[in-house]
Amino acid sequence: MKRTRTTKRTVRFKTEEFDRLVEPLGYRGMRSKAAFIGCSHNTYWRMANGFSAPSAEFMASVRAALPQVPVETLFDFGAVRDRAA
Numbered sequence: 001m002k003r004t005r006t007t008k009r010t011v012r013f014k015t016e017e018f019d020r021l022v023e024p025l026g027y028r029g030m031r032s033k034a035a036f037i038g039c040s041h042n043t044y045w046r047m048a049n050g051f052s053a054p055s056a057e058f059m060a061s062v063r064a065a066l067p068q069v070p071v072e073t074l075f076d077f078g079a080v081r082d083r084a085a
Contacts, residue, residue, distance in 0.1 A: 012076040013047040013054045013062075021066060037065040 018033070027033045034044035038061045046052040054062075054075060062074055 010053040011059070012050065013058075014074050014076055015048045017073055018062070018066075021069060037061045 022033060022036060025036075027036045030044055030048065031041050033048075034041045037044070037058075039058060043052075043058065047054050047058060059071070059075060063071060066074070
């Protein structure tokens with residue numbers, strides 16, 4: 001049976017923007033960035049590498065850590081992910 005590709009809209013964590021904001025504050029490694037936002041290293045790694053879509057809890061943690069930054073700066077709400085159907 002032939003597989004077809006479908007797309008799914010999802011939320012994407014903009015790691016490059018997050019890094020640009022927190023690295024000058026001294027948070028350079030994944031573990032320190034995870035601690036900064038209050039999540040596990042594994043959760044941060046999955047979000048940063050695009051293996052999981054950010055949960056509401058993860059987004060709230062990032063927002064609480066950087067309240068002055070607009071949420072649209074840190075998350076892409078129109079991201080499209082290809083997947084095999």
